[in-house]
């Protein structure tokens with residue numbers, strides 16, 4: 192049964208899916224963002240390697256934050272800046288109101304301040320009689336529309352030129368054209384007197400520099416510079432996590448931020464402010480500079496080991512440009528004030544678990560946001576933690592419990608096959624499953640095999656025996672055990688044919704659904720069990736080889752995270768390989784090309800993207816003569832493990848909407864079949880396209896073992 196929270200979320204998803212205009216604008220913006228970033232990275236020496244440096248700098252700064260804060264404050268004061276450490280939003284707003292009162296201010300012009308969005312300061316300032324005007328075009332549009340940001344960097348991306356023209360028409364009381372050039376002239380005309388007559392300019396800061404006491408403001412419209420320099424009083428509101436130690440570190444941030452956000456390097460206007468200089472001889476009074484450093488839950492976040500990494504965020508918005516579900520529903524559904532992936536842990540820490548739990552289920556645990564983040568922040572893991580806490584407080588949805596039990600359901604299906612298969616073919620039984628456990632009846636499920644791989648294992652041919660140079664501990668997971676043991680058999684035979692001794696140690700399926708749906712206690716239990724059985728083998732020189740990309744991801748990346756400081760987990764991770772990665776290392780180059788003239792379109796599962804990006808299997812297929820094209824939409828196929836098996840908007844419907852661009856990409860291609868290593872992506876692609884979808888090892892079954 193869906194609770195009120197899920198019902199609300201379902202309604203919002205349905206509404207978002209039904210608005211193709213906003214979806215298309217958002218999608219185009221995300222695509223542009225990813226493409227510009229990729230282009231910029233190609234031109235940068237070292238490509239994306241700067242992420243390591245940014246991660247290290249942010250980690251060190253957060254570690255030493257108290258000392259950096261002290262130095263930053265002292266150096267700012269030396270430059271004549273008035274500094275206020277605000278414990279929360281209310282204290283920050285009080286300070287702003289006092290400054291405004293003391294100066295008899297009437298207008299406040301603002302630029303680039305997500306932090307003031309976070310504390311929702313516009314309302315109280317306006318209630319106190321101040322005219323508050325956002326001057327970044329995106330923020331101004333949002334302000335006029337009375338909405339919250341849709342995207343961190345492009346807050347009004349969902350609005351068309353016509354929408355914007357209508358908003359300005361209403362504000363300015365005269366007709367405004369939706370022609371972009373004319374619109375821009377009108378906006379400039381509207382903003383110019385505001386810049387020139389503002390009493391207080393209010394900005395955020397992208398960076399605070401401890402060694403100089405300076406701040407850095409990056410903008411593309413130049414308005415940050417106008418707002419911070421024309422008026423006699425400048426107030427900067429920044430989070431305490433923005434402070435770095437040195438100028439050199441700040442320079443790296445100035446590069447990393449725009450490259451990740453818009454593919455620029457650097458942003459068009461980079462303002463380095465070190466207090467304010469007087470206006471010159473005869474100036475009526477010194478110009479004021481205030482910096483409000485906001486805590487608002489950040490100290491508590493720093494002390495929360497599961498969420499502290501969120502403080503490394505440099506607000507580039509790149510994670511929004513890749514998140515598959517955000518790309519469909521946008522920031523008004525996927526976000527509170529901070530939208531997108533980072534919005535989930537940030538909202539949980541700053542605004543409370545209750546608000547974060549409203550949109551955390553939109554995360555389908557694809558892992559892509561971590562791969563694109565310039566600070567290499569592990570958002571997927573933090574989000575799993577938020578889901579875990581939300582489940583503990585508010586309870587777990589029935590359908591999510593069922594998805595977490597997928598391995599046990601598969602074991603039951605296999606033990607009762609062929610009867611289970613007969614039942615699964617009955618429409619009434621599928622309807623019953625949909626109504627009771629939320630498994631969408633439209634999904635075509637793989638058949639269960641009674642004789643699992645584990646049962647067949649003893650009879651498999653050709654083990655290289657104890658004297659073999661390479662010893663493999665084969666990790667089976669669910670699909671190759673209960674549904675397609677023939678693929679597992681082929682895999683083991685290929686390993687053995689290449690001289691490996693292959694064993695099937697005691698193991699449980701990877702347990703990834705526990706991470707995806709937020710039961711980290713069970714996830715840890717499974718990780719401990721598998722690590723406990725695999726680590727002695729890994730230490731004895733065995734390699735752990737898994738077929739399913741998500742299993743490799745769990746063993747290599749997730750288990751060490753679930754079991755921090757566990758040397759066994761690290762030992763297993765180090766010796767874990769994806770099947771084709773391993774096979775390529777050991778198999779002889781084939782002498783015949785049985786796949787010549789085959790045109791295959793490869794789909795890379797999300798969990799592979801951060802590991803080997805599917806290169807080994809594509810290379811392996813090409814070695815057999817196939818033409819292999821990587822077909823990409825840039826995000827996910829939409830299945831998200833078992834997410835797309837769930838019925839309703841927060842499942843099947845959203846999954847289809849996410850998958851559409853990839854389905855279209857395959858339809859436009861000239862491939863004859865799709866190849867993917869992921870058992871669940873295969874279901875999505877077979878249903879969403881007209882193509883036959885094959886596991887690479889099915890091709891082996893078709894052509895016979897390569898040789």
Ligand code: SF4
Nearest residue numbers: 514554555557558560
């Ligand atoms: S893991 Fe995937 S679905 Fe979840 S927030 Fe990150 S990009 Fe979005």
Ligand code: SF4
Nearest residue numbers: 504505507508510564
């Ligand atoms: S979490 Fe990473 S990718 Fe997302 S906005 Fe922050 S720095 Fe950018």
